[in-house]
Amino acid sequence: MNYKTILQEIYQEAKAFPIIGNVATTIPELAKIAPNKFGMHLTTIKGEDFGIGDSNEKFSIQSVSKALTLTLAFSFLDEKTWERVGVEPSGDPFNSLVQLEYEKGIPRNPFINAGALVIADILVSHLKNPKQDFLDFIRMISGSPTIDFNLKVAQSEKETGFRNAALANFLKSFGNIENDVETVLDFYFHQCSLEMTCKELAHSFFFLANEGKSQTGKQVLSKSQVKRLNALMQTCGFYDESGEFTYRVGLPGKSGIGGGIAALDPKNFVVVTWSPRLNEKGNSELGMYALELLTTKTGMSIF
Secondary structure: OOHHHHHHHHHHHHHOOOOOOEOOOOOOOHHHOOOOOOEEEEEEOOOOEEEEEOOOOOEEOHHHHHHHHHHHHHHHHHHHHHHOOOOOOOOOOOOOOHHHHHOOOOOOOOOOHHHHHHHHHHHHHHOOOHHHHHHHHHHHHHOOOOOEEOHHHHHHHHHHOHHHHHHHHHHHHOOOOOOOHHHHHHHHHHHHOEEEOHHHHHHHOHHHHOOOEOOOOOEOOOHHHHHHHHHHHHHHOOHHHHHHHHHHOOOOEEEOOOOEEEEEEOOOEEEEEEOOOEOOOOOEHHHHHHHHHHHHHHOOOOO
């Protein structure tokens, strides 16, 4: 498969794509990002790298980080993870309080904000120095020692994170947050502020396409755990637009309101796109289009 040529074709078609969507404004620091950035990076299971556009520019990965925090929590608790968070698509906005009310404090899945806060709480319980230990984990699986939090973004999230604070306190009232709420929120805001390039993020997700083994040779999760995590990304990884992404692209993945999307074809490749303009569901419009082109041109998807 000539990925280099295919990515170049996608880049040219992407430049002609209508300008759709807007940069996230709910977090003031994200609103400062140049809206027309576009990068794409593909890493094959053999370790070959192909990048186009702004693929070496760092961006805030936001909710893409939820797949990585879940990975770490799953490595600690395995199936006990699902005693505190479900595995079903939500069908509601990612920051909804309504569902949490009638499901008595058990978030529908770990990729909506309520679920990610429960996962953050698990990590705060299991890590001696949660933020630094999580950062070290990301640096290890990616092979990139320079990955760091964007502290301005984390602070911006804290200053405007009223709904996340409400979710965390609501979870606490049901007994599904065990630690101090402010500590859990602080960890959550920092995990979302992680900055990576498309290439670094692709390398971070490599283990999910490689039966649990990272590019650096670390067995991050078992084959069985990877199968489950990929299934969750397929059904829940794109807020309440996961069905649309499955229909159009046909790969498991995770999106974030920073405009990033990480997706993978097990045993074949990992691909990351970044374009800050979001549709009304919070997903990168151009990123989804580029990934749809990729699976169409290669004929490769999980279906």
